[in-house]
Amino acid sequence: MKKLLIVVDYQKDFVSGALGFPEAVQIEQALCQKIRSYQAQGQDVVYTMDTHGPDYAQTQEGRKLPVAHCLAGSPGWELYGEAAELLKGCRRFDKPSFGSLELACWLRGQDYEQIELCGVVTNICVVSNAVLCKAALPEAEILVDPACAASPDPKAQQAALDVLQSIQVSVG
Numbered sequence: 001m002k003k004l005l006i007v008v009d010y011q012k013d014f015v016s017g018a019l020g021f022p023e024a025v026q027i028e029q030a031l032c033q034k035i036r037s038y039q040a041q042g043q044d045v046v047y048t049m050d051t052h053g054p055d056y057a058q059t060q061e062g063r064k065l066p067v068a069h070c071l072a073g074s075p076g077w078e079l080y081g082e083a084a085e086l087l088k089g090c091r092r093f094d095k096p097s098f099g100s101l102e103l104a105c106w107l108r109g110q111d112y113e114q115i116e117l118c119g120v121v122t123n124i125c126v127v128s129n130a131v132l133c134k135a136a137l138p139e140a141e142i143l144v145d146p147a148c149a150a151s152p153d154p155k156a157q158q159a160a161l162d163v164l165q166s167i168q169v170s171v172g
Contacts, residue, residue, distance in 0.1 A: 004112045005038040006103070006133070007031065007047040008119030008126050008149075010083045013069040013076030014050070015120070021152035024120050028081050030147045031118050035086045044112075047087050048103060048119075048129065051077065051094040061097070099128035107136035114141045118148035123160035130169050143170040 010031060011017075015024040038045050050070040056062040070077045072094075079087055093103045107115075115133050117126050126149050133142050144164055151157035161171050 001113045003043045003114040005045045006117045009050045010080050010119045012078050012080045015080040017076040018067050018069040023150035027150045032082045034148050046091040048093045048100050098125045099132045104132035104136040112140050116143040120150050122149040122151040123156040127160045
């Protein structure tokens with residue numbers, strides 16, 4: 001079975017920086033083990049990078065979330081911890097919004113039977129990219145392992161997992 005792991009936005013600003021939260025730190029070991037497992041099986045791993053420019057404050061997101069984060073090239077934009085080393089050489093998708101349209105377009109030309117997403121923030125970028133994966137490859141099984149995905153708000157985390165299940169994403 002051809003499988004893909006998508007690591008969503010596991011960047012310093014979401015883990016230990018401007019928008020960091022303890023749950024993001026807590027998933028590091030499980031997330032890195034997931035990456036190592038896919039790589040050991042010869043399966044594909046890609047990742048997304050939340051990427052903003054100097055005009056962030058003037059964007060819709062910047063007006064609604066006035067915390068500058070993941071500015072391209074800044075230390076907070078970089079991948080966090082061991083994931084930075086593990087993801088070297090993997091395909092990267094920079095994205096200026098929650099979901100990566102570039103990733104979805106790339107997926108349409110692939111033949112993955114299973115796509116798993118992990119990373120942060122579950123109720124924003126993970127769920128957005130899961131929806132795009134479903135749209136790009138409707139017959140692929142889409143999965144999210146809650147041990148490898150985090151949100152700063154436990155209620156929002158559970159709500160996102162519930163929504164994912166309602167759109168036929170396997171959670172667990």
